[in-house]
Amino acid sequence: MSGTGGTGRMSGTGGTGGVRDRVHAAEARTGARTGLGRVLRSVLLVVGLPAVLLTAWWVLTDGSTSYFNPPLRTIVGTFGETWFGSPFAESRFVQDVVPSVLRLLAGYGIALVVGVVLGVAIGSSRALRAYAEPVLEFFRAVPPPVMVPILMLFLGIGTSMKIVVIATGCLWPILLNTVEGVRGLDPVLRDTARAYRLGRAATVRHLVLRGASPQIVTGARQALSIGIILMVISEMFAAKDGLGFSIVQFQRSFAIPEMWSGVILLGVVGVLLSLVFRAVTNATLSWYLGYRQSQHGGA
Amino acid sequence: MSATLPAAVRVWGLGGAGVATLLLVVELVPRLGIVDARYLPPTSQILGALAERLGRAELWTALGQTLTTWFTGLAIALVAGVALGVVIGSVPWLRAVTASTIEFLRPVPSVALIPVAILLYGTGMASTLLLVVYASFWQVLVQVLSGVQDVDPVASDTARSYRFSPLTRIRTLVWPTTLPYAMTGLRLAASVALILTVTGELLIGTPGIGRLLGVAQSSGAVASMYAYVVVAGLLGVAVNLVARALERRTLFWHPSVRGEAVA
Structure with a gap:
């Protein structure tokens, strides 16, 4: 186990840096993956939870009539107009x-x-x-x-x-x-x-x-x-x-x-x-x- | 402690001279008319205002309120940060899933929440607590996460081959590695929490030293303003000293502290 981590690190030192070689090491542990699957997986890891949270915010507040907690739909709707209005x-x-x-x-x-x-x-x-x-x-x-x-x-x-x-x-x-x-x-x-x-x-x-x-x-x-x-x-x-x-x-x-x-x-x-x-x-x-x-x- | 006495005396003497210089400069600059005394009263007046305030219950009540808010916020952030940090850090997939969210939420400035806090909780302590907890939580969490990751892989594998239960693993392996990081997080969080406590008092109006300063400002009592700034500064110094002493005491076994004592 530690041997795997070690080689991962060694190969990483020549590369770009810490994150990538950590990912390498992690993948060496979980087993090899195809190139496309790997990319898809890392994209999913980055985007997954934020997407879930935003969706939850959107859905939970969508019918909201609370004055202090307006629906995310309304907030997003006013965003462009508030900050980037014309001219x-x-x-x-x-x-x-x-x-x-x-x-x-x-x-x-x-x-x-x-x-x-x-x-x-x-x-x-x-x-x-x-x-x-x-x-x-x-x-x-x-x-x-x-x-x-x-x-x-x-x-x-x-x-x-x-x-x-x-x-x-x-x-x-x-x-x-x-x-x-x-x-x-x-x-x-x-x-x-x-x-x-x-x-x-x-x-x-x-x-x-x-x-x-x-x-x-x-x-x-x-x-x-x-x-x-x-x-x-x-x-x-x-x-x-x-x-x-x-x-x-x-x-x-x-x-x-x-x-x-x-x-x-x-x-x-x-x-x-x-x-x-x-x-x-x-x-x-x-x-x-x-x-x-x-x-x-x-x- | 380990330094020879004359050297220690010399360091203390020089430090004392530095403080004396500051006091003298602040005394002389307004007296010589370099700076308007309405903006910067001489040291003697500031200290006079401070002495007078020290005799009043108002200051001590405010100090207690500030410390209560600070401590409550810090405690919540510490418990939440350590618990979540250990859990997220120990489970690789959880760590991978939450990494981007943590990286995004951490730099969100806590003062952005001031209007939200006012609307939700009014001007009470809860408003300021929200800011304090939000700001100090990330300091602890991020440190604990890197601490958990720092566990020696060989020790980790050893623990696994001896079939340590998860709880034993955390207690004997993860925790000792994480503790130095958690203490660093605590030290950083302690000063950040104080900054936001005072900010909340100044801007939201939660009772405490910050609000007294705000009141002194709006009534034009300049010497009192400086007196409260001195109080806030001394409070900050005390917080730093306590945090450092705590760090040293908890980590007396750790090479970084032991090495310091020898050097």
Whole structure:
């Protein structure tokens, strides 16, 4: 049994990655299948349960007269008209969803740059780390939404407030994980870099950033979900536009199917962003994933 | 603990100096007029407001309410996440069938549920609980799932050839492997749960620290706002410390913790 798993893994290391070789191993166990059957089976596995759940939602609510639980048919019916109404340039998608996502990306980008730069600086110096750590731990522990009323004092309720809210919320996980990653660098590699007299810039680029990147990605992933939360929350406090603002507006005006369509759209935005994130990290961390896999396979 | 005393003193001293610097900067920046004191009151005023609040029952009641919501939500998410995680993770076909659904539902931001929660449950604790449970459940579930998958195949085959009953298998094989993952999930979930507890209080109006902050904001009591932010931050620090201590205590036998103690 373990032999089968082992060979599956070995053949997988040359291929694309973890998922596929896990599937290989699973199939080696359940017995060989024909090519077409295999494709059909994996498609069914991916689509099966969501289809069942959606159908159940559709059927169970179809005759619903409940005010708060409109039929899925109605929600889907209002979806296109609510978000993609004509003309397209004046639709809510362009007026509300796009600004929200742009603010998220701006705040997230700022947090990423500041967090990594500060994290590398703090992580490289033992004294600086001891000096800054308690303060940073405090700021990380402050639940980011409580910063919204504070930042509203300084920046009003405009776009800059929202970007800063997102940036300050996303900063801490990135910063602290970068510090951890830099701290945990292999000392042998550090000494090697020194022995080869790598310049400061080269050391940071090839050793520090690369070595810390798995940790940075972990922080960036946590930050992304916080960022989405803050994108919505900052708009729920006060705003003129945005996805979160629209949803609250629908709720307050008791436009329930429209509100549900907004909730679904927000969910889809979250899922899409996490897919993009995964694609980016798979591309940048392919060396690490391969390395870890070879370590696993060798063990 | 294992570090020599002078080094420990040095780390503590530097950390204390860092905190002192922060307090000093916040004291001086408004006093020197760099930032308007109406927006950022000096440290002394913030701490004064905090001290005054600490003497009132209002703050302690709110703290209790926040902690109750947080703990209830976290407990529900933990039990549900561990139970479902172990079941789904142990049954290969169940895992294969649910994978896409979990991957889809997990990144759905929990704050999307705020309007739904308000409509369903009004402004009570149940509204905020819905958010807290939804957000922290996935953290636990995903960790437990990867933990169950991490079971050593040789040990798993050994258990099978000795014909361990499913319950024995879970108790002696799956659980010890999963526990470190579950603790990581718990630690992540604990801070996420606190974030959403406070969010719910701020936006929905569930009683607690967040609502006090909202009230202070609408009445323009800036020093009190900062005092509540400090309280929320300290609460967060406490949650992190407790979660980490719990992790260390539960996993004292695990190489990752033992290695840490030696290093």
